[in-house]
Every structure is written in C-alpha cells, then in structure tokens.
Amino acid sequence: MLKNRSLIDPSDFTREEFREIFDLGHQIIADPAKYSKSCEGKILATLFYEPSTRTRLSFETAMLRLGGQVIGFSEAASSSTAKGESIADTLRTVECYADIAAMRHPKEGAPRLASHYIHMPLINAGDGGHQHPTQTLTDILTIERLRGSVENKTYGFCGDLKFGRTVHSLVKFLSNYEGVRFIFISPEELRVPEYIREEVVRKKGIPFEEVDQMEPYMNQLDFLYMTRVQRERFFNEEDYIRLKDRFILDKEKMSYARPDTYILHPLPRVNEISTEVDDDPRAQYFQQAKNGMYVRMALILKLLGIY
Amino acid sequence: MLEITSIEKGIVIDHITAGYGIQVFNYLNLDTADYNVALICNAYSQKMGKKDIIKINNVIDINYDFLGLIDPNATVNIIEDGKTIKKVKLEVPDRVENIIRCKNPRCVTSVEHYFPHVFHLVDKEKRSYRCEYCDDIVIPYPVK
Numbered sequence: 001m002l003k004n005r006s007l008i009d010p011s012d013f014t015r016e017e018f019r020e021i022f023d024l025g026h027q028i029i030a031d032p033a034k035y036s037k038s039c040e041g042k043i044l045a046t047l048f049y050e051p052s053t054r055t056r057l058s059f060e061t062a063m064l065r066l067g068g069q070v071i072g073f074s075e076a077a078s079s080s081t082a083k084g085e086s087i088a089d090t091l092r093t094v095e096c097y098a099d100i101a102a103m104r105h106p107k108e109g110a111p112r113l114a115s116h117y118i119h120m121p122l123i124n125a126g127d128g129g130h131q132h133p134t135q136t137l138t139d140i141l142t143i144e145r146l147r148g149s150v151e152n153k154t155y156g157f158c159g160d161l162k163f164g165r166t167v168h169s170l171v172k173f174l175s176n177y178e179g180v181r182f183i184f185i186s187p188e189e190l191r192v193p194e195y196i197r198e199e200v201v202r203k204k205g206i207p208f209e210e211v212d213q214m215e216p217y218m219n220q221l222d223f224l225y226m227t228r229v230q231r232e233r234f235f236n237e238e239d240y241i242r243l244k245d246r247f248i249l250d251k252e253k254m255s256y257a258r259p260d261t262y263i264l265h266p267l268p269r270v271n272e273i274s275t276e277v278d279d280d281p282r283a284q285y286f287q288q289a290k291n292g293m294y295v296r297m298a299l300i301l302k303l304l305g306i307y
Numbered sequence: 308m309l310e311i312t313s314i315e316k317g318i319v320i321d322h323i324t325a326g327y328g329i330q331v332f333n334y335l336n337l338d339t340a341d342y343n344v345a346l347i348c349n350a351y352s353q354k355m356g357k358k359d360i361i362k363i364n365n366v367i368d369i370n371y372d373f374l375g376l377i378d379p380n381a382t383v384n385i386i387e388d389g390k391t392i393k394k395v396k397l398e399v400p401d402r403v404e405n406i407i408r409c410k411n412p413r414c415v416t417s418v419e420h421y422f423p424h425v426f427h428l429v430d431k432e433k434r435s436y437r438c439e440y441c442d443d444i445v446i447p448y449p450v451k
Binding site for chain 1: 411412413414415417418419421429437439440442
C-alpha cells in the first residue's frame with residue numbers, strides 16, 4: 001500500500017511496490033487521456049531549494065496532466081528560507097496548503113529530515129550529491145521499455161560517480177535484482193561513495209569493476225549511464241576543471257559499443273556526450289526525460305491513493 | 308606500585324581498551340565531579356596486556372549506548388558496600404542518538420540544528436556507523 005507514503009530513498013519501497021508504480025507508468029503511456037482528471041482538486045507543492053529544469057517541470061507537468069494543480073518555489077531565495085526559516089517549519093506550513101510535495105535541496109538528507117515533521121507524502125526530488133529516487137523511476141521505466149526487464153544485464157556508469165546522486169539511487173535500486181553487473185568508469189577522485197560500494201554493492205554480492213577507461217568495456221555493456229561532473233558539489237574549482245573533461249562520449253567511442261547498447265543520461269549534459277551522438281538510435285536520453293513525466297504521474301497517483 | 312583503594316558505593320568501569328579511558332572520562336564529565344574519581348591508564352591486564360579503568364565513588368547515570376559504542380568489551384560493575392552487586396554487559400548499539408556528530412559538510416545536519424544526530428550500525432566488527440540523513444559512514448572509535 002503506497003497511499004500516504006514518502007519516497008526519500010530507493011530502499012523505502014519494496015520490489016513489489018515499485019512494480020505497481022512501473023505497471024501504472026506503462027498504462028499511462030498507453031492511454032494518458034484516461035488519467036487526465038484523476039487528480040482534480042489535489043495540489044502538489046514543488047519545493048525546489050536548488051535549480052532544476054527537468055525534474056521540477058516534469059513533476060509540475062505530471063500533476064497538471066492528471067488534472068491537479070501546483071504551487072511552490074523554484075529557488076530558496078524566493079521562499080522564507082531567505083529569512084532563516086528552518087526546513088521543518090517550511091514543510092509544516094506547506095502541509096497546510098498541499099496534498100503532496102516534491103522537494104529538492106542542496107544538502108544531503110534534507111528530505112529525510114523534512115519527512116519526520118509532516119504527514120503528507122513527500123518525494124525526494126534530489127538532495128545534494130546523495131539520492132534522486134524519481135530519476136531512478138525514470139531510468140527503470142526507460143530500461144523496461146527498451147529491454148523488457150532490468151535483470152541479467154551489465155550496466156556501465158561513467159563520469160562523476162561520487163556526487164552523481166542519480167547513480168547512487170540507480171545502483172541501490174538495481175542491486176536488488178538478479179544477474180546485474182556494474183562497471184564503474186570514473187577518475188579515481190570521483191568513484192562511488194563507500195556506502196554505495198561497500199554497503200550496497202559488495203554486501204549484496206553484485207559483481208563490479210572500478211575502472212578509469214571507457215573503450216575496453218564498451219562492448220560488455222547493455223546500458224551506459226553517462227553523468228556530468230557536478231560542478232556545484234566541488235568546494236574547489238580547480239578540481240572541477242581538472243576532472244570535467246575526463247570522459248567524453250563521441251562517435252568514435254560509440255563505435256566500440258554493441259548495436260544493442262543503449263546510452264542513458266539523467267541530463268542536463270554539459271559536454272560529456274558529444275552532440276554528434278544524439279542522432280544515434282542508441283542514444284535514449286531525451287526519451288528518458290519524457291518517460292520521467294509519465295512515471296512521476298504514476299508515483300503521484302499511487303502516493304495519493306488514487307490508483 | 309600505584310595503589311587505588313576499592314570503593315564502597317559506586318561504579319567501576321573495567322577492561323576499557325587502553326587509550327579510550329580518557330574519552331569515557333570526558334564523556335561522563337568526570338573532570339567536574341565533586342566525588343572521588345580515579346582514571347587508571349595502561350593498567351596491567353592478563354587478558355588484554357594493558358587496559359584503562361575508571362572508578363567512580365558515586366552512583367551516576369551512565370549511557371550504556373555510549374560505552375558500548377566506545378568499547379563493547381568494557382565491563383561495568385555496580386558496587387554497594389564494597390561488593391559488586393551487578394555486572395552490566397555492554398553491546399555495540401544498533402542506533403545511537405546525539406553521541407556522534409556527522410562531519411560531512413554536505414549533510415543537512417551541518418546547517419539545521421534542531422533535531423537529533425542519528426547513526427545506524429553498519430558493521431559490528433569494524434564498529435562503523437551510517438548517518439541517518441546523508442549515509443556517510445564513520446568509525447568513531449576504531450577497534451584497537
């Protein structure tokens with residue numbers, strides 16, 4: 001039962017509960033009109049303390065396409081946070097007005113903290129370099145539409161695996177499925193955090209490699225998940241500049257990949273995927289963004305207990 | 308040889324891993340105690356080689372989670388009339404609240420200060436803990 005629950009971390013829901021969301025997501029794609037009035041009279045609050053394009057707009061569009069309405073703010077400066085209000089107080093206030101909220105915050109654990117102070121469903125829309133579970137919903141829906149299921153596949157993750165919250169959430173999710181294998185491609189400084197490598201991947205016995213080259217591994221992958229180097233997470237600009245162009249996926253590197261290796265990216269991209277790759281049918285990142293709206297529609301419906 | 312006399316009524320924390328006695332002493336605020344307290348460092352131990360001991364000539368509240376966190380092998384003896392009336396066996400706690408503070412500058416605990424710092428046990432052998440909010444892993448008191 002997902003009604004009134006919050007999604008802060010992929011470990012908050014069981015496999016069966018996620019299955020309900022994906023099944024509904026696929027049904028919405030097949031017949032979106034059927035759901036166009038499902039959320040009439042309901043209000044979603046989007047509380048974005050940090051900039052966003054896709055996540056905020058896809059949440060807002062999802063609610064509007066369900067017939068609901070949206071309130072919120074898109075930067076901390078335009079909320080009472082600028083006056084020093086605590087996260088707990090802001091959320092308790094928003095709960096007076098809205099039925100469900102999606103929250104993005106630059107500090108890791110902020111949505112978990114907020115969820116302790118409210119009763120309405122809260123969705124983590126990204127907390128610092130930590131987790132981004134609804135991007136994982138987007139990724140999984142896309143993987144299922146392309147290859148049927150997530151099991152028995154090799155996933156490559158490339159780029160900033162240290163601060164890439166979408167990677168952390170996706171790895172955590174996939175680690176619950178049989179036959180998955182990971183290849184982590186990154187500079188040594190941007191490897192996956194210890195809590196992911198040791199407490200999730202190693203503990204669950206998932207085969208994995210940590211490497212610093214792309215080409216030799218391209219033909220082993222079912223999916224290559226590219227990420228940008230997260231400039232906003234660096235305390236030192238020099239480190240960012242040194243690392244930002246370490247891995248760039250271009251046509252030449254794509255030539256090493258199999259015909260059925262799909263390229264995913266949570267977006268926004270900076271330059272880690274050359275635009276010349278965009279026309280390759282294996283590049284699926286814009287379709288991924290579209291799927292994000294549908295799966296967020298499914299999530300909202302489930303958490304509100306409408307479906 | 309250094310001699311510390313036995314106590315009539317109070318608490319003896321024995322078999323503390325050598326080097327951690329001062330941390331237990333500080334956590335219990337024994338430096339401000341107005342009763343007799345002894346901190347013995349590097350005492351000979353047949354089993355451990357050397358150990359720290361704290362003798363407290365008073366009955367005080369002790370946070371056993373903290374003691375279990377710092378050294379689950381320590382023993383706590385409650386003394387009355389010069390005799391041990393109770394021995395408390397310590398355990399590595401599964402969850403600790405407001406004992407460890409998260410040092411991750413990106414953690415929400417670095418900017419909001421009105422809620423407890425909570426850590427969950429990750430590995431009993433290593434005594435590693437995970438911050439409830441940011442998942443950062445720390446080993447506050449490494450096994451020596």
